[in-house]
Amino acid sequence: MTKLAIGIDIGGSGIKAAVVDLENGELYSERVKLATPEGGKPADIVAVCKTLLDTLDEDKVLSVGICFPAVVRNGVTMSAANVSDAWIGLDAAGLFSEALGTQIIVLNDADAAGVAEMAFGSGQSKSGLVIMTTLGTGIGSAIFYNQVLIPNSELGHLDIGKVENIETYASSAAMERENLTFGQWANRLSIFFEHLEKIFNPDLFIVGGGISKDHEEFLPLMNLHTPIVPAVTKNAAGIIGAALLAGNQSVGEMGRPIRRVL
Numbered sequence: 001m002t003k004l005a006i007g008i009d010i011g012g013s014g015i016k017a018a019v020v021d022l023e024n025g026e027l028y029s030e031r032v033k034l035a036t037p038e039g040g041k042p043a044d045i046v047a048v049c050k051t052l053l054d055t056l057d058e059d060k061v062l063s064v065g066i067c068f069p070a071v072v073r074n075g076v077t078m079s080a081a082n083v084s085d086a087w088i089g090l091d092a093a094g095l096f097s098e099a100l101g102t103q104i105i106v107l108n109d110a111d112a113a114g115v116a117e118m119a120f121g122s123g124q125s126k127s128g129l130v131i132m133t134t135l136g137t138g139i140g141s142a143i144f145y146n147q148v149l150i151p152n153s154e155l156g157h158l159d160i161g162k163v164e165n166i167e168t169y170a171s172s173a174a175m176e177r178e179n180l181t182f183g184q185w186a187n188r189l190s191i192f193f194e195h196l197e198k199i200f201n202p203d204l205f206i207v208g209g210g211i212s213k214d215h216e217e218f219l220p221l222m223n224l225h226t227p228i229v230p231a232v233t234k235n236a237a238g239i240i241g242a243a244l245l246a247g248n249q250s251v252g253e254m255g256r257p258i259r260r261v262l
Contacts (some may be wrong), residue, residue: 008053037245114142141156
C-alpha cells in the first residue's frame with residue numbers, strides 16, 4: 001500500500017501543496033498553488049492552506065506538514081520573513097491544527113528542503129556533516145550530521161567581514177537586483193561558502209533553490225575544498241520534506257536520522 005502525506009510550502013509570494021509518495025519522494029498528485037495573501041496575516045494564510053488541503057484531501061485522512069519562512073521551535077514561529085510580524089511568537093502548529101481539523105507539523109522551509117534532499121536527493125546515504133543551502137530571495141540553510149537534522153540554522157544571516165547579513169549580498173535576488181554576471185555572483189558566494197568551510201569543515205555542500213538549475217554557470221567557479229553539488233528535488237523540496245516529516249514522525253522525533261523513519 002502506497003504511503004502518502006501532504007506537504008504545504010508557504011512562501012512570501014505563493015503557497016503550494018501536493019500529495020507526496022513517501023516511498024520514493026515523488027509527487028503523487030498535481031502540485032496546486034495559490035497566491036500568498038497580501039500582508040501575510042495568520043488568518044489569511046490559514047484560509048489559503050485550508051483551501052489547498054480541501055482540494056487535496058477533503059476527508060482529512062492524510063498527515064500534513066507545513067514548511068514556513070521562519071525559525072520554528074516546537075511548532076512556534078519565532079520569526080517571520082516576507083509575511084506578517086503577527087507570526088512571531090505564534091503557536092503556528094496549534095493554529096493550523098485547529099483550523100484545518102487535523103494534526104499539523106510545522107518546520108522551517110530550508111529545513112524541509114534539506115530533509116527532502118537528504119532522503120531522496122544528493123544527500124542520500126551521506127554521512128558526516130552536510131550543509132544544504134537554498135539560494136533565492138534570501139539564503140536558507142539546513143545542517144545535518146549523520147542524517148540527523150540540526151534545525152533553524154539560519155546561516156544566511158551571518159555577518160562576514162564587512163558584509164552584514166550575507167544573504168543581502170550573495171542571494172540570487174541580489175544577483176538579479178544588481179545585474180551581476182554569474183562570475184561576479186560566484187565571487188560573492190565564495191565569501192559565504194569559504195566562511196562556512198572555516199567554521200564547520202563540512203563533508204558536503206548541497207545547493208538548492210530555483211537558481212540551482214543553472215548550477216553549471218556558477219558552482220565550478222568557486223574554489224572550495226569541500227565538494228559542492230546541486231540539489232535534485234528542486235522546487236518541490238519544501239513540499240516533499242514537510243510531507244516526509246509529517247508522515248513518518250512526530251515533532252518530538254525530529255532528531256532521528258531521516259532515512260530511519262522511512
